[in-house]
Structures are given as structure tokens and as C-alpha cells.
Amino acid sequence: MEKNRRFLRFYDKNEYEELVPESDEKKKRPFPLFQKAYDEKKPLIDLIPPEKFGIGKKSFLDVINRRMSRRNYTEGSLTLEELSFLLWCTQGVKRTFKDIAGVLRTVPSAGAKSPFETYLIINRVEGVEPGLYRYISFSHKLLFVKSIEDAERKIGELTYDQMFVGKGAVIFCWVAIPYRTEWRYTILAHKFIAVDLGHVSENLYLACEAIDLGTVAIGYYEQKKFDALLELDGKDEFVVLVAPVGKRTIN
Numbered sequence: 001m002e003k004n005r006r007f008l009r010f011y012d013k014n015e016y017e018e019l020v021p022e023s024d025e026k027k028k029r030p031f032p033l034f035q036k037a038y039d040e041k042k043p044l045i046d047l048i049p050p051e052k053f054g055i056g057k058k059s060f061l062d063v064i065n066r067r068m069s070r071r072n073y074t075e076g077s078l079t080l081e082e083l084s085f086l087l088w089c090t091q092g093v094k095r096t097f098k099d100i101a102g103v104l105r106t107v108p109s110a111g112a113k114s115p116f117e118t119y120l121i122i123n124r125v126e127g128v129e130p131g132l133y134r135y136i137s138f139s140h141k142l143l144f145v146k147s148i149e150d151a152e153r154k155i156g157e158l159t160y161d162q163m164f165v166g167k168g169a170v171i172f173c174w175v176a177i178p179y180r181t182e183w184r185y186t187i188l189a190h191k192f193i194a195v196d197l198g199h200v201s202e203n204l205y206l207a208c209e210a211i212d213l214g215t216v217a218i219g220y221y222e223q224k225k226f227d228a229l230l231e232l233d234g235k236d237e238f239v240v241l242v243a244p245v246g247k248r249t250i251n
């Protein structure tokens with residue numbers, strides 16, 4: 001327990017010099033990609049750009065006050081605008097740099113390293129075939145990865161029989177790529193990644209509340225099987241949090 005707690009604490013200056021290894025940044029190693037590479041010949045699905053959103057106009061205080069974990073979803077589908085809104089609010093890219101290691105998004109991230117990719121298991125979004133997708137945040141588009149047979153049951157089982165998770169119209173799966181943050185912060189990176197993830201997840205909660213959708217963060221899932229489903233190696237890339245999103249009866 002003590003050992004695991006260590007990662008939540010920072011380092012004093014002398015500890016830092018003794019214990020924190022020299023970073024790849026200091027060693028002048030090239031900076032990592034801030035968006036996972038993909039086959040650019042594959043077609044992408046256009047999302048609605050943020051300047052065209054006609055939704056999400058509720059008062060900020062109302063959204064904060066009403067936020068809660070919601071685990072009951074109707075059979076309703078999300079519109080493409082709703083999905084675009086959620087993706088923009090959680091990982092939308094506001095600015096990229098050619099010669100600076102980082103990317104500015106709608107969520108903060110230590111050193112702007114943004115160590116996540118967003119995968120989506122889509123069950124019901126108007127005009128979008130069900131299946132596994134990845135958010136291509138740099139161009140605000142969706143990449144189809146593969147079909148998933150019997151996704152609802154599979155996702156329920158992969159979350160230790162929390163069967164409501166598979167019933168979401170869309171299941172957000174955040175994947176960490178720790179090296180993006182380790183490149184600069186070495187062993188300090190892991191605390192920062194956890195804090196970064198909280199920002200992303202909270203933005204999903206608030207974005208859902210702003211448009212009358214329901215969500216809940218799911219930290220309890222079968223790591224190896226989930227990584228395998230998303231075709232991740234489980235070492236340099238792995239699932240760190242899951243969140244179903246669905247329509248709800250308004251309350």
C-alpha cells in the first residue's frame with residue numbers, strides 16, 4: 001500500500017535529483033506522436049464542428065448541480081451532433097504545434113501531453129454503423145476500426161457483469177499511451193496521467209448533463225480482455241476508463 005501511495009506524492013528537490021531519471025526530452029529524443037497513427041487511406045466519418053453546435057446551452061450552474069452517475073439508458077439513439085459534442089468536450093483539439101511537444105485541447109493535461117486516445121463502441125448513433133471506432137481528434141473525425149458481434153452482452157461481461165454498461169448507445173473507452181507524458185516527466189508521469197484522465201471523464205459527465213444524456217465512469221473492467229477487444233498491446237497502450245452514454249428519461 002505504502003509503495004502504491006508513493007505515486008500520488010510529488011518529490012522534494014533532493015529526492016527528485018536522486019530518484020527521477022533523466023527524461024527522453026533531456027536526452028533530445030524526438031517527441032512522441034500526439035495522435036496515434038492510422039491508415040490515412042481509410043475513409044473517415046465527418047463530425048459536426050463545434051461552431052455548428054445547436055445544443056448544450058444550459059446554464060453552467062444547472063449542469064454542475066444536476067451531474068450524477070446515471071446507469072439507466074433507453075433504447076434511443078444518439079444523433080451525430082450529440083456524439084460530436086461529447087467528443088469535442090472530452091478531447092477536442094484547439095491547437096497543435098509542429099515544433100513544440102504538445103497539443104491544446106478542451107481539457108487540461110500536464111505539459112499538454114494529452115496521453116489518451118478515445119475509442120468508442122457504438123451501438124446506436126443515427127447514420128453510423130455499429131462497431132468499434134476511434135476519434136481522430138486532430139481532424140475531428142471518426143475512424144471505423146471493426147465490427148463487434150454481440151457488443152451489448154460482451155461489454156457487460158467485460159465489466160464484471162455490470163450489464164447496464166453494454167446498454168449504452170455509445171461506450172467511451174479511454175486508452176492511455178503513457179510514453180507521451182513519460183517522455184518529459186519519467187516516473188512523475190503516472191500521477192499526471194491519472195489527474196488528466198479525471199478531467200476528461202468529468203468533462204464527459206458535464207457534457208452529458210448539458211444535453212440530457214446519462215453517463216457513469218466505469219473503473220471496474222477486465223483489463224486484459226478489454227485491451228484485446230480494442231487490439232491494444234496492454235503495455236504501451238491500454239484501457240484506463242470506460243463510460244457508457246445513453247438517452248435517459250428526463251429527470
Ligand SMILES: Cc1cc2nc3c(=O)[nH]c(=O)nc-3n(C[C@H](O)[C@H](O)[C@H](O)COP(=O)(O)O)c2cc1C
Nearest residue numbers: 067068069070071162201216217218219220221241
Ligand atoms: C474512477 C471511477 C470509477 C468508477 N467505477 C464505477 C463502476 O465500475 N461501476 C459503477 O457503477 N460506478 C462507478 N463509478 C461511479 C461512482 O460509483 C459514483 O461516481 C459515486 O457513487 C458517486 O455518485 P455520483 O457520481 O452520482 O455523484 C466510478 C466513478 C469513478 C470516478
